[in-house]
Amino acid sequence: MTMKTLKEMREESEKCLRCGLCQVVCPIYNVLGSEPAVARAKVRLARELAGGNLKVTPRMKKIMSLCLNCKACVANCPSQVHTDKLVLAARAQIKDEDGLPFLLGAALKQFLPNNNLQGVAAKASYLYQNLGLQQAMRGCGLIKAVSADLANMEAVMPKFAPRTFRAELENMKLKRGGKIKVAYFLSCMTNMVNTGLGKAVVDVLERHGCDVYIPPEVQCCGTPQLAYGDVETAAELAKNNARLLAATGADYILTDCGTCGDMLRNYEELVPEAAGFTAKVMDISEFLVDKLGVKPGDKPVEAVVTYHDSCHLNRGQKVNSQPRAILKAIPGLTLKEMAEADRCCGGAGSFAMTNYELSMKVLDRKMNNIKAVNPDMVAAGCPACKMQLEHGLERHNMKVPVVHPIELLARTY
Amino acid sequence: MIPSNVADQLRRIAGNENVFTEPEDLTCYSYDSTHLSALPDVVVAPLTTAEISEIIKLANAERIPVIPRGGGTCLSGGTIPVAGGIVLAMHRMNKILEIDSDNLTATVQPGVITATFHQAVEKEGLMYPPDPQSMFMSTMGGNVAENAGGPRGVKYGVTKDYVLGLEVVTPTGGIMRVGGKTIKNVSGYDLMRLFTGSEGTLGVITEITLRLVPAPEAKRTLFALFNTLDDAAEAVSSIIKNRIIPTTLELMDHKIMELIESFKPVGFPMDVEGAILIEVDGSEHDVNTQIAKVADICTACRSREVKVAKDAAEAAQLWAGRRSAFGALCANSRTVFVEDATVPRSKVPDIVKRIQEIAKKYDLVIPILGHTGDGNMHPNILTDERNAEEMKRVDAAIDEMFEAALALGGTLSGEHGIGLIKQKYMPWQFGEEGLAFMRSIKKAVDPNNILNPGKMALPEKGE
Ligand SMILES: Cc1cc2nc3c(=O)[nH]c(=O)nc-3n(C[C@H](O)[C@H](O)[C@H](O)COP(=O)(O)OP(=O)(O)OC[C@H]3O[C@@H](n4cnc5c(N)ncnc54)[C@H](O)[C@@H]3O)c2cc1C
Ligand code: SF4
Ligand code: SF4
Numbered sequence: 001m002t003m004k005t006l007k008e009m010r011e012e013s014e015k016c017l018r019c020g021l022c023q024v025v026c027p028i029y030n031v032l033g034s035e036p037a038v039a040r041a042k043v044r045l046a047r048e049l050a051g052g053n054l055k056v057t058p059r060m061k062k063i064m065s066l067c068l069n070c071k072a073c074v075a076n077c078p079s080q081v082h083t084d085k086l087v088l089a090a091r092a093q094i095k096d097e098d099g100l101p102f103l104l105g106a107a108l109k110q111f112l113p114n115n116n117l118q119g120v121a122a123k124a125s126y127l128y129q130n131l132g133l134q135q136a137m138r139g140c141g142l143i144k145a146v147s148a149d150l151a152n153m154e155a156v157m158p159k160f161a162p163r164t165f166r167a168e169l170e171n172m173k174l175k176r177g178g179k180i181k182v183a184y185f186l187s188c189m190t191n192m193v194n195t196g197l198g199k200a201v202v203d204v205l206e207r208h209g210c211d212v213y214i215p216p217e218v219q220c221c222g223t224p225q226l227a228y229g230d231v232e233t234a235a236e237l238a239k240n241n242a243r244l245l246a247a248t249g250a251d252y253i254l255t256d257c258g259t260c261g262d263m264l265r266n267y268e269e270l271v272p273e274a275a276g277f278t279a280k281v282m283d284i285s286e287f288l289v290d291k292l293g294v295k296p297g298d299k300p301v302e303a304v305v306t307y308h309d310s311c312h313l314n315r316g317q318k319v320n321s322q323p324r325a326i327l328k329a330i331p332g333l334t335l336k337e338m339a340e341a342d343r344c345c346g347g348a349g350s351f352a353m354t355n356y357e358l359s360m361k362v363l364d365r366k367m368n369n370i371k372a373v374n375p376d377m378v379a380a381g382c383p384a385c386k387m388q389l390e391h392g393l394e395r396h397n398m399k400v401p402v403v404h405p406i407e408l409l410a411r412t413y
Numbered sequence: 414m415i416p417s418n419v420a421d422q423l424r425r426i427a428g429n430e431n432v433f434t435e436p437e438d439l440t441c442y443s444y445d446s447t448h449l450s451a452l453p454d455v456v457v458a459p460l461t462t463a464e465i466s467e468i469i470k471l472a473n474a475e476r477i478p479v480i481p482r483g484g485g486t487c488l489s490g491g492t493i494p495v496a497g498g499i500v501l502a503m504h505r506m507n508k509i510l511e512i513d514s515d516n517l518t519a520t521v522q523p524g525v526i527t528a529t530f531h532q533a534v535e536k537e538g539l540m541y542p543p544d545p546q547s548m549f550m551s552t553m554g555g556n557v558a559e560n561a562g563g564p565r566g567v568k569y570g571v572t573k574d575y576v577l578g579l580e581v582v583t584p585t586g587g588i589m590r591v592g593g594k595t596i597k598n599v600s601g602y603d604l605m606r607l608f609t610g611s612e613g614t615l616g617v618i619t620e621i622t623l624r625l626v627p628a629p630e631a632k633r634t635l636f637a638l639f640n641t642l643d644d645a646a647e648a649v650s651s652i653i654k655n656r657i658i659p660t661t662l663e664l665m666d667h668k669i670m671e672l673i674e675s676f677k678p679v680g681f682p683m684d685v686e687g688a689i690l691i692e693v694d695g696s697e698h699d700v701n702t703q704i705a706k707v708a709d710i711c712t713a714c715r716s717r718e719v720k721v722a723k724d725a726a727e728a729a730q731l732w733a734g735r736r737s738a739f740g741a742l743c744a745n746s747r748t749v750f751v752e753d754a755t756v757p758r759s760k761v762p763d764i765v766k767r768i769q770e771i772a773k774k775y776d777l778v779i780p781i782l783g784h785t786g787d788g789n790m791h792p793n794i795l796t797d798e799r800n801a802e803e804m805k806r807v808d809a810a811i812d813e814m815f816e817a818a819l820a821l822g823g824t825l826s827g828e829h830g831i832g833l834i835k836q837k838y839m840p841w842q843f844g845e846e847g848l849a850f851m852r853s854i855k856k857a858v859d860p861n862n863i864l865n866p867g868k869m870a871l872p873e874k875g876e
Contacts, residue, residue, distance in 0.1 A: 017743055018446045020486040023550040033504035033524075034458065035441040035485060048440055059435040078740035 006050045006089040013047035022073035031361040039073035039083040046086040056097045070311040070344035095229030165191045165198035178211035183250035187257035189383035200410035213248040221260040238267045242274040258313030258382030289322040297413035300332025303376040309342040310382030323405045338369040347388030363392040415454040426467045431458045442500040445487040453494035458502040462619040470586035481613040483555030486547045489832030495867040517625045523554025539625040542569035560610035562828040564661040567786030573609040578622035584859030613865040629694035633704045634728035637711035638685040638718045645687030646762035648714035649785045653758045661692045662786025669780040676741035679734035746795035754818035755827030758788045767817040775806040789827030831869045839870035
């Protein structure tokens with residue numbers, strides 16, 4: 001295992017000058033205002049945990065959970081302290097000493113890494129959501145009565161597709177004979193929820209002369225596992241995915257999800273087997289703009305669109321101009337920037353479920369920024385952000401769809 | 414250690430969820446922006462003045478120290494609970510209570526972030542001038558307690574020049590109001606000034622009324638380059654001597670510009686020894702005549718090149734460079750000591766020379782940067798706290814810098830306060846008589862030495 005343990009990262013934590021500049025950008029601190037919420041404090045606690053002065057306690061767990069891993073602190077830190085990595089390392093230590101709660105462990109170890117189970121679960125969820133059952137459950141308050149947490153989880157749960165993209169792929173014929181061989185890493189969200197995005201990606205790539213490969217056994221990227229400190233499962237997934245994707249012989253490995261892409265780009269830190277793999281990973285918009293030059297069709301998309309920078313795409317992968325370039329290339333489309341486009345939406349995977357109230361306060365700021373633009377659509381390059389933004393728009397009674405830039409591009413053909 | 418029932422009583426006063434005793438929380442309130450730290454016994458985040466009053470009364474009854482804390486960006490160790498006790502985290506008292514555009518005043522709670530206040534005031538076409546570089550994370554209470562200043566201090570002064578009224582919880586738990594909304598107020602002792610800069614030792618500031626000024630109509634920025642740092646420093650003194658008071662007047666040496674360029678390039682030249690960055694504000698007409706005069710003075714001081722920013726974007730670019738100085742210093746050094754010695758403005762060239770000599774004598778890298786228009790120098794010592802031998806030289810150099818500043822008729826601090834770090838220099842500036850006077854004030858109002866003990870060379874427990 002090459003991911004650094006917290007002990008090995010002690011040096012990193014000592015780089016902090018306690019200047020407090022992270023207070024300016026940390027969305028969690030912005031809501032809570034108290035010192036434990038800010039990056040500076042997490043760095044200090046990580047340092048004391050690494051040095052053995054503090055131990056894994058419920059309070060330590062709580063504070064370390066109060067991080068969106070949005071990396072805004074890292075980008076703003078004069079001494080470049082990697083608070084994000086320190087928090088992940090601290091969570092790994094917490095998990096090693098304390099294990100994972102049973103249900104969560106099951107989700108991270110069995111459910112997410114299992115494509116077949118994902119198919120079954122997506123179907124079950126789809127039925128639940130579409131047979132009126134969800135409305136009934138929400139309406140009668142039964143879930144809330146059982147557990148507020150559960151109710152919150154239920155509220156932010158995405159709308160599942162009737163069939164996963166993997167299931168649809170079995171009947172889809174991928175074109176062969178393109179000039180460039182690319183492997184498309186299919187994210188869980190695209191697979192279970194945004195199957196339309198999957199189709200759009202394949203269509204756009206083929207129209208750009210690519211031979212698209214989607215190895216069926218590729219599984220979850222490992223982000224949720226890593227976020228909860230389950231480094232072993234994440235590493236196993238990384239090893240497996242890297243092997244399968246590399247075996248396609250593709251020149252580029254493409255992602256349509258900011259978070260998955262960021263994770264894939266960091267596989268080398270997780271497993272030595274991924275050496276050389278990382279260099280091939282690209283976000284799809286980055287690939288289209290920087291490698292090929294976008295070729296939109298001529299059907300216009302008449303709409304005012306504002307773009308939300310996903311943290312993992314923007315600060316994680318440094319991809320921010322390319323999605324905008326794609327939007328600008330779309331005929332008929334007007335790109336109108338919102339204030340603080342690069343500020344975290346508060347989604348952060350399951351953070352919205354585990355810290356619902358807090359997440360909603362972070363989200364409210366994003367919503368106000370969107371409201372000020374009054375767009376027809378919001379574009380975002382990460383399906384996890386999409387889910388969170390959709391929930392926020394609904395809460396704020398705004399009927400504005402959230403779409404991936406590639407989906408909009410696909411509409412021009 | 415504090416008696417075990419104290420936390421319970423605090424919970425009764427401020428509510429369960431606002432009292433913290435777990436080691437993780439205590440650790441989070443053990444430090445500020447200095448390298449020092451010490452653990453408190455308990456942290457409480459009050460919501461009202463009445464709660465604070467009760468907390469202080471309890472602290473007096475139990476003889477426990479109370480340390481007020483705002484953003485924790487103090488550069489002098491003022492928030493460190495050196496004697497343990499209760500940290501009062503002020504972040505919940507964060508409301509802007511009023512912006513009175515008729516009287517040009519505003520009233521705020523102490524936990525308001527300075528920049529948030531700036532934005533609110535600017536929306537009304539007004540300005541609150543004090544602009545510490547830490548304004549995005551410091552609080553208004555912290556600013557008053559430290560008497561914070563910033564680059565605009567040259568023209569507009571520091572926090573004390575804007576405080577009109579305060580609500581204060583005294584060290585024994587009384588609630589007191591001093592001053593008010595009037596611009597003129599000469600009744601009795603000037604307690605506002607006493608509290609401004611008191612670093613949490615004389616009272617907890619719970620409400621602040623401030624004077625605002627109209628936002629200036631226009632601004633212009635000028636950047637002048639010099640072949641020697643001496644010439645640049647002379648230009649600083651000369652501008653003031655010629656009775657021009659710019660809004661900001663910042664001196665940078667070669668080293669600092671080099672660091673900024675390697676950190677976030679803005680196009681600073683690499684072949685000059687010194688530069689000054691100047692902003693003037695006022696009416697459109699005044700601004701243009703002032704900038705022209707400044708340009709002439711710089712030329713007379715052998716400036717190699719004088720650039721006047723042609724638009725807001727160009728000005729912003731230059732200021733962005735200046736603003737990233739702190740980041741640039743940090744990016745290049747494990748430990749940075751941001752010093753804060755201040756001299757009368759005519760002595761800027763002298764102190765610059767002395768700092769250079771000291772750097773050479775102790776073999777240290779000390780880039781010079783300063784809000785020099787007000788004589789406030791920031792010699793920044795780049796070092797590594799793990800290097801014990803070098804730290805000795807650093808200590809000696811700092812001693813010598815303060816000695817030099819005082820000898821030139823200057824002061825220990827232009828804006829960062831005394832706190833823990835500069836205690837040892839207090840007798841140098843005030844003499845025994847001056848210190849004794851301060852100590853008798855402290856003793857009279859805080860007989861049990863409850864508020865922020867162990868700071869500012871005031872007596873310790875048992876002393
Ligand atoms: C990067 C950086 C740049 C800086 N630049 C400047 C600058 O340009 N100019 C400048 O002047 N300073 C500067 N500082 C120093 C610091 O930001 C200021 O001193 C600021 O005023 C401190 O505010 P705070 O809210 O963080 O106070 P804290 O650090 O929390 O507290 C400072 C002192 O005030 C007391 N205090 C806080 N709140 C109250 C209250 N309500 N009642 C009574 N006492 C209280 C505390 O006990 C302590 O003694 C800088 C610091 C950093 C880290
Ligand atoms: S910005 Fe960086 S150096 Fe400053 S306090 Fe935060 S983590 Fe530490
Ligand atoms: S990663 Fe984001 S949420 Fe986490 S500490 Fe940094 S700024 Fe705050």
